[in-house]
Amino acid sequence: MKNIIPKNFLWGGAIAANQCEGAYLDDGKGLSPVDILPGGPKIRREALADVRKTMETDYGYYPSHISIDFFHRFKEDIALFKEMGFKCLRTSICWARVFPNGDDLEPNEEGLKFYDALIDELIKNNIEPVITINHFDTPLELTKKYGGWKNKKLIEFYTKYCEVLFKRYKGKVKYWMTFNEINMILHIPSFGGGLVFEEGENRKQVMYQGAHHQLVASAIATKIGHEIDSENKIGCMLAAGTVYPNTCNPRDILAAQDANRENYFFIDVQSRGEYPSYSKRMLKELGVSIEITEDEKKLLKENTVDYIGFSYYSSRLRSADPEVMKNIKSGNAFATIANPYLKESEWGWTIDPVGLRITMNELYDRYEKPLFIVENGLGAIDKVEEDGTINDDYRIDYLRQHIEQMKEGIKDGVDLIGYTPWGCIDLVSAGTGQMSKRYGFIYVDKDDNGEGTLKRFKKKSFDWYKNVIATNGDNL
Numbered sequence: 124m125k126n127i128i129p130k131n132f133l134w135g136g137a138i139a140a141n142q143c144e145g146a147y148l149d150d151g152k153g154l155s156p157v158d159i160l161p162g163g164p165k166i167r168r169e170a171l172a173d174v175r176k177t178m179e180t181d182y183g184y185y186p187s188h189i190s191i192d193f194f195h196r197f198k199e200d201i202a203l204f205k206e207m208g209f210k211c212l213r214t215s216i217c218w219a220r221v222f223p224n225g226d227d228l229e230p231n232e233e234g235l236k237f238y239d240a241l242i243d244e245l246i247k248n249n250i251e252p253v254i255t256i257n258h259f260d261t262p263l264e265l266t267k268k269y270g271g272w273k274n275k276k277l278i279e280f281y282t283k284y285c286e287v288l289f290k291r292y293k294g295k296v297k298y299w300m301t302f303n304e305i306n307m308i309l310h311i312p313s314f315g316g317g318l319v320f321e322e323g324e325n326r327k328q329v330m331y332q333g334a335h336h337q338l339v340a341s342a343i344a345t346k347i348g349h350e351i352d353s354e355n356k357i358g359c360m361l362a363a364g365t366v367y368p369n370t371c372n373p374r375d376i377l378a379a380q381d382a383n384r385e386n387y388f389f390i391d392v393q394s395r396g397e398y399p400s401y402s403k404r405m406l407k408e409l410g411v412s413i414e415i416t417e418d419e420k421k422l423l424k425e426n427t428v429d430y431i432g433f434s435y436y437s438s439r440l441r442s443a444d445p446e447v448m449k450n451i452k453s454g455n456a457f458a459t460i461a462n463p464y465l466k467e468s469e470w471g472w473t474i475d476p477v478g479l480r481i482t483m484n485e486l487y488d489r490y491e492k493p494l495f496i497v498e499n500g501l502g503a504i505d506k507v508e509e510d511g512t513i514n515d516d517y518r519i520d521y522l523r524q525h526i527e528q529m530k531e532g533i534k535d536g537v538d539l540i541g542y543t544p545w546g547c548i549d550l551v552s553a554g555t556g557q558m559s560k561r562y563g564f565i566y567v568d569k570d571d572n573g574e575g576t577l578k579r580f581k582k583k584s585f586d587w588y589k590n591v592i593a594t595n596g597d598n599l
């Protein structure tokens with residue numbers, strides 16, 4: 124399959140401030156949610172589930188505090204991205220670097236200077252910055268003081284933060300995403316929404332009200348982003364991955380449809396500009412009633428996104444049979460039962476390249492807006508050989524199969540603007556806090572206990588991806 128991918132396609136990679144920068148208190152930065160989280164799958168999961176307890180616990184070692192030290196090494200890393208031929212880099216801005224407490228009256232000039240330098244370095248290297256405004260990074264102070272996104276005041280603080288960014292990076296940054304994986308607020312509410320719950324509170328109510336505040340904030344950001352620079356392209360970002368029915372039993376089909384709607388709900392609002400017709404019954408059955416004003420409805424309607432960014436790691440499987448659902452696998456943000464037709468990663472994530480094509484088609488059929496695959500990849504354990512090489516053929520296989528299906532999706536008619544595999548340089552896993560769950564083309568010498576030189580090494584996939592970009596996806 125040659126000449127499938129459009130010219131000007133945004134090949135690149137994706138990272139996020141909270142998982143790579145480190146320098147967690149430098150230049151006046153305030154705390155981010157990730158700064159109080161430990162590393163290790165089980166302990167991290169527990170910490171994410173009870174943030175109040177986490178705030179009072181001393182875990183000793185915190186992976187985010189130094190992370191991969193991107194804050195000090197970004198020039199070296201960008202040089203490697205350039206060598207691979209990246210056309211773009213997706214990264215995020217840490218809100219607490221810009222407004223350390225979230226509700227500060229003035230932005231922190233020192234924090235902004237870091238992003239000035241980072242964005243200038245990308246532009247100097249002809250790498251288009253693609254910026255996520257909030258990637259699991261609502262300042263911790265906003266959780267302590269306001270309970271996170273359940274409080275409407277956060278819309279105001281976020282708007283102010285966005286305004287600073289749009290003005291400062293006008294003419295430099297064109298591609299923005301308002302919230303990373305906006306649907307994650309339902310799955311990891313502490314990360315996605317900085318939420319803490321009170322005793323006896325209806326959690327669904329709090330999560331959906333928080334989601335509504337984010338949706339309104341996203342619409343306002345889209346509005347001011349367009350007003351400040353009409354060239355701006357403002358996107359949403361969905362943790363995607365179609366949910367399949369476990370069997371052809373209509374009840375399973377319905378269960379899968381419900382699960383898909385739970386995700387599309389967010390993008391239906393961000394892209395179509397209103398709460399979808401099915402949401403009335405869905406919310407009622409959950410015991411949720413969202414407070415929404417006429418002004419907000421107008422804002423949502425008039426300020427829809429320009430493109431649909433999404434992450435894709437795997438498809439999911441749903442059954443209507445509670446007995447079957449007892450086999451649900453825990454450990455991932457999106458619970459699923461095992462699909463007997465598919466293999467899994469070392470971390471139990473289903474590997475389903477065809478699912479990428481299915482997901483692309485579903486999203487494009489539904490929204491008819493350009494799509495951008497802003498995350499995809501395989502978290503795996505890499506072995507450094509005695510001669511220093513890292514032969515990550517499994518990663519190459521995974522990406523090759525996904526890019527093949529991405530090309531099929533384009534042939535199906537999807538308007539796809541770019542592909543940025545996740546963790547193009549190894550970084551700290553969001554879900555587990557591990558370094559050993561590696562996604563990168565570039566290996567970073569650091570382990571799960573924080574030991575290591577932080578030196579960067581090219582993996583075998585580095586040259587492979589370089590060639591993929593150089594041939595615009597023809598040679599896989």
Ligand code: BG6
Binds near residue numbers: 545555
């Ligand atoms: C996405 C997030 O959910 O998945 C990233 O946007 C995250 O922040 C990625 O790192 C992979 O998940 P994990 O848990 O393997 O880091």
